[in-house]
Amino acid sequence: MRGLPIKAGIVLTLALGLSGCGPSEPKSAGGPPQIRRLTESQYRHAIADIFGGDIKVAGRFEPDIRADGLLAVGSGKVTVTPSGFEQYDAIAQGIALQAVDEKHRDALPCRPASPKAPDDACATQFLRESGRLLFRRPLTEQELREQVEVAHAATATLGDFYGGLSYGLAGFLAAPEFLFRVEAAEPDPQHPGLLRLDRYAKASRLSFLLWDTAPDAELLDAADRGDLDTRDGLKREVDRMIASPRLEAGTRAFFADMLGFVAFDQLAKDAVIYPKFSLKVTNDAREQTLRTIVDHLLARKGDYRDLFTTRKTFLTRNLGLVYRVPVETRNGWEAHEFPAGDPHAGLLTEIGFLALHAHPGRSSATLRGKAIRELLLCQKVPMPPANVNFSIVQDTNNPKFRTARDRLTAHRTEPTCAGCHKIMDPIGLGLENFDGAGQYRPDENGAAIDASGTLDGMNFADAASLGKALHDDPATTSCLVNDAYRYASGREIASGEQDWMGYLQQRFAADGYRFPDLLRAIATSDTFYRISPTVREAAR
Amino acid sequence: MSTISRRTALKGMLGGSAVTVGVPLLDCFLDGNGAALASGAPMPLRFGTWFWGCGMTPARWVPKTLGAGYDIPAELEPIAPYKDQIVVLSGFQAILEGRSNFPHSSGNIAMRTGVAANKPDEFIDPTIDVLVADAIGTGTRFRSLEVTCTGDPRHSYSSRSAAARNPSEPSPLGLYTRVFGPEFQDPNAAEFKPDPRIMLRRSVLSAIKEHRDRLVRNVGAADKARLDEYFTSVRQLEQQLGLQLQKPPPAEACAIPIKPDDAPVGTEIGQAVATHRLNAQLLAMALACNQTRVFNLVFSDSASSLRKAASSTTHHQLTHEEQVDEKLGYQPEATHFVEQSMLAWGEFVRTVAAIREGDGSLLDHMLVFAHSDTQFAKTHSINGIPVMLAGRANGRIKTGLHVDGNGDPISRIGLTVQQIMGVSVDKWGAGAMQTAKPVAEVLV
Numbered sequence: 001m002r003g004l005p006i007k008a009g010i011v012l013t014l015a016l017g018l019s020g021c022g023p024s025e026p027k028s029a030g031g032p033p034q035i036r037r038l039t040e041s042q043y044r045h046a047i048a049d050i051f052g053g054d055i056k057v058a059g060r061f062e063p064d065i066r067a068d069g070l071l072a073v074g075s076g077k078v079t080v081t082p083s084g085f086e087q088y089d090a091i092a093q094g095i096a097l098q099a100v101d102e103k104h105r106d107a108l109p110c111r112p113a114s115p116k117a118p119d120d121a122c123a124t125q126f127l128r129e130s131g132r133l134l135f136r137r138p139l140t141e142q143e144l145r146e147q148v149e150v151a152h153a154a155t156a157t158l159g160d161f162y163g164g165l166s167y168g169l170a171g172f173l174a175a176p177e178f179l180f181r182v183e184a185a186e187p188d189p190q191h192p193g194l195l196r197l198d199r200y201a202k203a204s205r206l207s208f209l210l211w212d213t214a215p216d217a218e219l220l221d222a223a224d225r226g227d228l229d230t231r232d233g234l235k236r237e238v239d240r241m242i243a244s245p246r247l248e249a250g251t252r253a254f255f256a257d258m259l260g261f262v263a264f265d266q267l268a269k270d271a272v273i274y275p276k277f278s279l280k281v282t283n284d285a286r287e288q289t290l291r292t293i294v295d296h297l298l299a300r301k302g303d304y305r306d307l308f309t310t311r312k313t314f315l316t317r318n319l320g321l322v323y324r325v326p327v328e329t330r331n332g333w334e335a336h337e338f339p340a341g342d343p344h345a346g347l348l349t350e351i352g353f354l355a356l357h358a359h360p361g362r363s364s365a366t367l368r369g370k371a372i373r374e375l376l377l378c379q380k381v382p383m384p385p386a387n388v389n390f391s392i393v394q395d396t397n398n399p400k401f402r403t404a405r406d407r408l409t410a411h412r413t414e415p416t417c418a419g420c421h422k423i424m425d426p427i428g429l430g431l432e433n434f435d436g437a438g439q440y441r442p443d444e445n446g447a448a449i450d451a452s453g454t455l456d457g458m459n460f461a462d463a464a465s466l467g468k469a470l471h472d473d474p475a476t477t478s479c480l481v482n483d484a485y486r487y488a489s490g491r492e493i494a495s496g497e498q499d500w501m502g503y504l505q506q507r508f509a510a511d512g513y514r515f516p517d518l519l520r521a522i523a524t525s526d527t528f529y530r531i532s533p534t535v536r537e538a539a540r
Numbered sequence: 541m542s543t544i545s546r547r548t549a550l551k552g553m554l555g556g557s558a559v560t561v562g563v564p565l566l567d568c569f570l571d572g573n574g575a576a577l578a579s580g581a582p583m584p585l586r587f588g589t590w591f592w593g594c595g596m597t598p599a600r601w602v603p604k605t606l607g608a609g610y611d612i613p614a615e616l617e618p619i620a621p622y623k624d625q626i627v628v629l630s631g632f633q634a635i636l637e638g639r640s641n642f643p644h645s646s647g648n649i650a651m652r653t654g655v656a657a658n659k660p661d662e663f664i665d666p667t668i669d670v671l672v673a674d675a676i677g678t679g680t681r682f683r684s685l686e687v688t689c690t691g692d693p694r695h696s697y698s699s700r701s702a703a704a705r706n707p708s709e710p711s712p713l714g715l716y717t718r719v720f721g722p723e724f725q726d727p728n729a730a731e732f733k734p735d736p737r738i739m740l741r742r743s744v745l746s747a748i749k750e751h752r753d754r755l756v757r758n759v760g761a762a763d764k765a766r767l768d769e770y771f772t773s774v775r776q777l778e779q780q781l782g783l784q785l786q787k788p789p790p791a792e793a794c795a796i797p798i799k800p801d802d803a804p805v806g807t808e809i810g811q812a813v814a815t816h817r818l819n820a821q822l823l824a825m826a827l828a829c830n831q832t833r834v835f836n837l838v839f840s841d842s843a844s845s846l847r848k849a850a851s852s853t854t855h856h857q858l859t860h861e862e863q864v865d866e867k868l869g870y871q872p873e874a875t876h877f878v879e880q881s882m883l884a885w886g887e888f889v890r891t892v893a894a895i896r897e898g899d900g901s902l903l904d905h906m907l908v909f910a911h912s913d914t915q916f917a918k919t920h921s922i923n924g925i926p927v928m929l930a931g932r933a934n935g936r937i938k939t940g941l942h943v944d945g946n947g948d949p950i951s952r953i954g955l956t957v958q959q960i961m962g963v964s965v966d967k968w969g970a971g972a973m974q975t976a977k978p979v980a981e982v983l984v
Contacts, residue, residue: 035763060714063694063707079703079766082683085773086718086780093741146747154740171744176755176770184758266692268806272850360807361852383660386641386920436852 026503029496030530033183033197036075036490039064041253043179045213050133051099052107059091064262069374071257072487080179092173096166099130105162112161118152119161127151127168135177136207136214137200138224147171181208181490185531195531199223202529206237209488210519211246212253231524238523242516251298251515252290258483260375261286263356270361274437280318281351285438288314289352291333297515304480304513308346308467311338322351322439343433343440346467348372354431354438363436365404366421369428376470378479382420402445405429426453430466477513481505488522500527583898585934586827586906587672587961588835589652590888591697592881593644593844594859594917596926597870601878602630603942607981610942615878618886622893622930624940625903627982629927629953632945635972636922644843644856647922647950648913652697654951654969663699665970668909668954670700672961673834681780684834685826687715688841689816689884691805695841703766708838712800712818719826720796725784727794727830732787739785745778793897794829797822807845807854809880816884820891828895828902839884842913846877859917871918885910889930900932907933909957927953929982936960938982949973956982 038046040061047057062084067074080088098104108126112119127147131139147168155164172178181204188196197205203223207215215223219237227233241247256262264286269277291314296302302310315336320327323344327334338344347353357371358364373379401407408425411417432449435441443449451462458469470476481504486492493501504521511517522528596615603610610628612620619626634650641647642660649657653665669684677683688695688708699705709715725732752771756764800818805811816839823835840846844855851873853861858874865872888908895902908930915921924945932939937960945952951969956978958965967976 032760035759035766060693060707060710065694065705077703077766079701079769080773081700081704081706081769082773082776083686083706085770085777089741089745089777146750150743150747153743157736157740167740167744170741171747174744174774175748176751176767180767180770182755182759268808270847270850270852273852359852359857360847360854361850383640383642386643386646 023503023506025525025527026499028500028527028530029494030195030527030532031489031491031494031497033185033201033531034076034181034490035183036072036181037062037064037078037080038179038181039071039075039253041256042208042212042214045211045249046134047095049213049216050130051095052104055095055098055104057091058094059087061087061091066260066262068486068492069258069260069378070483070487071262072490073492076490085174088179089170089174092170093166095173096170097163099169100162100166115161116159117161118155118164120148120152122161123148123151123155123165123168126165127172130169131172132220133214133217134172135175136181136204136220138220183531188530193533195533196526197529197531199226199228202228202234205488205528206241206523208250209523210238210241210250211244212250213246235524238520241523242520247516247519248294248298250519251294254484254487255290255293256286257487258375258480259289259352260356260371261290261352264352267356268360269355269437273361274435274439276321276439277355277437278318280316281322281437282355284316284319285351285355287333288316288319289347289350292347292350301514301516304515305471305476308348308470308476309464311340311342311345312336313338313344313350319351322437324440343463345464346470348431348467348470349434349438349463351438354434355436358436358438361436363404363432363434365408365425365428365432367428368431369424369426372427372470373424376479377473377475378482379423379475381424384420385416402447403449404432404444405450406447427455427466429453430455430460431463433463477508478505480515481508481518484518485522488528494532496532497527500525583905583934584830584833585676585936585961586833586835586902587669587676587957588823588827588837588906588908589669589698590885590908590910591648591836591838591840591842592885592910592912593840593842593846594855594874594877595912595914595921596878596882596916597875598916598924600870600875601926602924603628606942606944608940610940615875615882618883619889619928619930622886622889622903625893625930625932626889627929627937627939628942629929629979630942630944631924631947632927632950632953633947634922634925634950637972641920641922643920644913644917647915647920647925648697648842650922650950650973651911651913651925651927651954654949654954654973654975656971656973662702663697663705664702666700667698668957669698669834669836670706671958671963671965675958675963676961677832677834678779679783680830680832681783682719682826682832683776683780684836685709685715685719685823685832686836686838687819687823688838689805689812689819690807690838690841690845691811691815692841695838696836697838697842698836700769701765704769706836708836711802711805712815712822713802715819715822715826716797716799719822719829719831720799723784724796724829724831725788726796727788727791734785738781742778742781742785745774745781748774749778788830791828791830793895793902795825796829797825807840807847808849809846809877810849812840812846813880813884817887820888824892824895824902827892827906828897837888839881840877844877844881844917846880848876856917864918874917885928892931903930904932905934906931907937907957907960909953923947925950929957933960936984938984941981943979943981945979948977949975951975952977952979959983 044057047055064071065074065078067077110122110125112122128144150171151165151168154167155161158164183201184198185195186198188194200223203215203219207219222228222237267282296307296310313336314333315327316333317327357367370381373381401410430451430453433451453460455469460466460469507521508518600613601615605611634647636656639656642657645660646657649663652667653663655665673684686696686698686706686708691710693707693710696706696708756767805815826832846855855877862871862874893901893903910928912926915924951973952975955968955975959978969975
């Protein structure tokens with residue numbers, strides 16, 4: 001089952017092993033520093049980590065926006081609208097009140113002299129610590145003083161120390177320094193003339209990349225000491241973070257972004273056509289794919305490519321209904337392995353892919369083909385032209401064109417459509433054995449489904465062998481590397497970073513396509529923290 | 541609500557019980573012609589947009605006759621009772637000058653910003669509603685309210701810049717809570733006590749504003765603009781809270797609506813219609829109670845994802861895939877959604893027209909700009925995208941007309957709307973869509 005690309009990988013590993021160290025990191029000019037709005041998931045993780053998992057974060061977040069295929073890139077292009085800020089402010093008030101309520105105030109570092117009067121010393125202590133975690137860097141004296149003053153005045157008005165303190169805290173939570181990750185750069189003493197991110201921007205990059213949350217106190221301490229500016233210090237922190245169970249949250253956040261799972265928020269199927277497809281199935285389908293990924297990549301330390309062929313997954317009873325598999329566990333998850341020969345193999349045959357890329361009442365070879373191209377192979381499919389006649393294509397009652405393949409073939413004979421459809425439909429048709437809800441079906445309208453085709457020159461006969469073709473396609477792994485770096489840096493690949501991308505691809509192959517190693521390669525590199533001086537100058 | 545409204549008072553007088561009317565009630569009476577409140581302040585002027593996706597069938601929507609007394613074709617049937625209060629605009633063109641017609645996006649962007657899009661679904665320039673809100677929306681609690689009837693907060697076509705798309709309230713309960721929840725101050729309540737907590741929240745925001753200068757010192761121009769938009773939002777909330785500290789002026793037509801259920805929302809047409817009904821009532825009261833002057837309502841998204849229960853095909857798919865029925869001359873299934881959209885639009889107009897205010901109705905004191913993303917969706921045509929203007933805007937517009945643009949730039953409509961709403965603008969749009977020529981037929 002292992003083909004040529006793997007052997008090449010093994011040879012490369014040996015070569016690296018002999019030389020004692022891999023090809024060295026190419027020099028890179030770096031990219032611009034970013035200002036990114038926290039995603040909803042980052043916000044929620046940060047609050048749970050700083051104030052406790054039982055704090056309710058109640059409110060509607062401004063929608064995260066995908067740009068160039070990633071929310072992470074979109075986060076560097078959005079701002080906060082008036083109604084969005086209204087919500088952030090309300091959420092901030094709610095969190096701040098809970099953080100100092102009777103249940104949580106024992107966790108505060110001090111007690112006020114009187115619960116009814118201002119106590120600036122205690123307020124200062126609390127706000128200094130929480131402000132540091134929220135702003136992800138030490139506060140300036142001015143920043144601290146301003147919030148202590150707010151808390152003082154509020155306490156005096158309300159006659160309640162904790163009530164007043166909540167206003168001081170809310171000021172951090174609604175502040176741009178919390179809601180946005182504003183990256184600061186500094187001259188790099190090791191490379192005169194070049195710039196690098198400052199130590200706290202480094203800490204944030206690491207933490208949001210690996211854990212999808214704000215840096216913990218330990219990471220900020222390491223930053224304070226200057227550890228992140230030394231090779232050993234940086235490596236020590238990266239090792240600690242990759243060994244932490246929180247790597248799972250980071251891995252989930254990355255794949256949820258890359259796979260476009262934000263669309264799950266609005267996923268609905270027609271209840272008459274797909275009666276088994278409920279909101280529970282939707283939620284479980286999302287979780288199934290993320291569990292499969294985390295189990296394979298982290299717990300089993302698996303090869304990324306095998307995600308497209310693995311028969312191991314996890315099921316609930318709700319999902320069992322759609323997969324037509326008995327699930328013993330009444331409430332919750334159980335491991336499941338589809339037998340050899342079963343049509344289910346790999347992520348493409350999970351509901352989380354099949355149903356997400358389909359219409360509410362119908363499958364769609366085009367949407368699925370587009371998703372494979374764009375999400376998994378990083379190949380952009382052009383927009384359809386405005387003036388198109390689709391009528392032959394989709395008339396499902398036409399006796400001449402009973403299957404989707406018949407209809408799409410007719411559509412592709414129109415020259416204006418052919419160009420794009422031939423890059424989407426033939427691969428999407430490989431998944432036609434699964435309907436719009438992801439349920440297996442051998443035929444459509446009484447005609448047997450032909451799910452064969454080719455992916456960039458590799459033939460496949462059905463969904464399982466399409467997964468194998470994707471496994472073997474070099475674009476699959478280069479796409480992951482590309483997305484991981486764009487996710488980490490929050491921007492498009494900069495013009496001077498092509499060599500670096502090539503180097504990362506090589507490293508990924510040499511490491512046997514292990515995802516944590518890819519994260520480590522990015523997190524311990526120079527390039528990740530390099531800031532382009534020209535961009536910096538232009539910024540001024 | 542125990543406050544006696546002008547209506548109740550009048551009823552009481554007519555019933556012969558005038559002796560029970562107290563002198564202070566005279567304050568809420570109007571001046572002689574009803575265009576202003578007794579205090580001398582003019583009637584508030586409101587603006588809204590009402591959007592539906594996937595256009596119409598030209599032969600069944602565009603009136604055959606021009607000017608006053610226009611005929612009502614089949615798809616316009618729901619507005620027949622209100623045709624005297626509505627202007628129908630057909631035949632205006634989104635001119636793209638060689639740029640791509642991004643399906644379901646270019647027409648909408650041209651309509652709302654007067655610019656031919658460079659990228660699909662990206663509103664780089666401010667949309668009309670934002671420009672109008674800057675002119676008339678600063679004195680109320682909300683500068684504007686955005687709602688959608690499809691359950692997706694991303695379904696919004698209101699934005700100040702590409703970085704700042706104003707998200708829609710996805711549920712009627714969410715809208716209710718935001719407007720009429722704990723922070724609502726009944727304008728007709730006898731008692732008013734400023735809440736010290738609001739003052740404290742304001743002090744938090746004032747402190748945050750101080751961060752601007754140190755934050756923008758070292759960032760590039762684009763990032764600076766984004767941070768400045770954030771600070772604009774902070775200032776707006778600060779002003780909003782400031783208004784909460786003053787006694788609101790009475791609003792005679794204000795009646796606090798009933799809290800809606802937490803019903804599921806989504807794209808199934810029955811759901812969307814039910815959601816729209818609640819949203820229309822809530823928005824009408826948000827206007828009547830002076831909570832906002834501007835709103836944006838999305839009935840269905842551009843490239844409408846509306847669907848019928850048990851159907852495998854959405855409205856958008858149907859527009860492209862369904863054959864034109866040769867006998868009927870249109871696509872029957874796709875047209876069903878157009879008809880449902882126009883019924884909802886008719887219901888919206890009926891809802892605001894039913895609220896009495898001054899010597900007329902809420903509709904008389906507003907302008908609603910209703911439009912779609914395409915003309916005939918099957919071909920993504922953006923020539924003659926359907927537009928309607930409803931309401932008399934305090935007498936600033938001539939209604940009851942059908943105007944044909946004869947291929948003129950669609951930005952003429954946007955310019956007209958802004959001028960009616962008092963935006964100081966004499967020229968609007970870009971490239972071939974730049975225009976200084978409002979639709980004179982409707983101007984008073």
